[in-house]
Amino acid sequence: MSVVKRGAFIVFEGCDRSGKTTQSRLLAELLKSKGIATVSMNFPERSSSIGQVINSYLTNSKDLPDEVIHLMFSANRWEHMNQIKQQLLKGTTLIVDRYSYSGVAYSAAKGLDFDWCYAPEKGLLKPDAVFYLKTSVDSLTNRGQYGEERYEKVEFQSRVAQVFDRICYREASYWHQFDASQSAEDLHSRITSIAEDLLQKVEAQPLDTL
Ligand code: DGP
Numbered sequence: 001m002s003v004v005k006r007g008a009f010i011v012f013e014g015c016d017r018s019g020k021t022t023q024s025r026l027l028a029e030l031l032k033s034k035g036i037a038t039v040s041m042n043f044p045e046r047s048s049s050i051g052q053v054i055n056s057y058l059t060n061s062k063d064l065p066d067e068v069i070h071l072m073f074s075a076n077r078w079e080h081m082n083q084i085k086q087q088l089l090k091g092t093t094l095i096v097d098r099y100s101y102s103g104v105a106y107s108a109a110k111g112l113d114f115d116w117c118y119a120p121e122k123g124l125l126k127p128d129a130v131f132y133l134k135t136s137v138d139s140l141t142n143r144g145q146y147g148e149e150r151y152e153k154v155e156f157q158s159r160v161a162q163v164f165d166r167i168c169y170r171e172a173s174y175w176h177q178f179d180a181s182q183s184a185e186d187l188h189s190r191i192t193s194i195a196e197d198l199l200q201k202v203e204a205q206p207l208d209t210l
C-alpha cells in the first residue's frame with residue numbers, strides 16, 4: 001500500500017515591512033520549481049465574511065473592541081483549518097504569511113493579557129517551522145515608509161517586535177530567527193537551506209496542534 005507523504009506547514013512571522021511577503025513568495029517559487037506541490041496562504045484571509053470585517057477594521061473604516069477583533073482574527077484561522085489539514089494530508093506544502101503568533105503579538109502589544117490572547121489559538125494545527133524575520137527598532141524607524149493601515153506605526157511595531165521576541169524564545173524548538181536587515185538574496189538562501197532540511201524530516205512526523 002502506498003502512503004501519501006504529508007506536506008510541510010511553514011509559517012512566516014514578523015512585523016509589518018519585515019520582508020515576509022517577499023520571502024514567502026521566493027520560497028514558494030523555489031519549492032514549486034523543484035516539483036514540490038506548494039500552496040501559499042496569507043492571514044488574515046480577507047475574502048471570507050469574517051475576513052471582510054477584519055479588512056474594514058484594518059483600513060480604519062470600522063472600530064471594534066480589542067477583544068472582539070482578536071477573536072475575529074482567530075476565527076479567521078479556524079474557518080480555514082479544515083482546508084489546511086486536507087492540503088497537508090494530501091501532500092501539499094503550505095507557505096503561510098502570518099498565523100497565530102501575529103494574533104498574540106499584535107493584541108498583546110495593545111495590552112491584552114498574553115495567555116488570554118493565546119487561548120483561542122489552542123487546537124489549531126501547529127506549524128512544522130516558523131521563520132521569524134526579526135527587525136530592530138532602528139530599522140523600523142529608518143524604514144519610515146509605513147502605509148495607512150491601523151497598525152503601521154513605529155511605536156506600535158516596536159511593541160509587537162517585543163512580543164514576537166518573547167514568543168521566539170518560548171517556541172525555540174521550531175522557530176528560526178533571521179536578521180531581516182540582510183539582503184533579500186542572503187535571507188532567501190538561509191531560509192531555503194532550513195526549509196530543505198525540514199522537508200526531509202516532516203514526512204515522518206504526525207500533524208500536531210498548538
Ligand atoms: P498583512 O495582510 O499580513 O499585512 O496583515 C495585516 C495587518 O494585520 C498587519 O498589521 C498585521 C495584523 N495582523 C495579522 N494577523 C493578526 C491577528 O491575528 N491579530 C491582530 N490583532 N493583528 C493581526
Ligand code: NA
Nearest residue numbers: 016017149152
Ligand atoms: Na501589513
Ligand code: NA
Nearest residue numbers: 042043097098
Ligand atoms: Na499576511
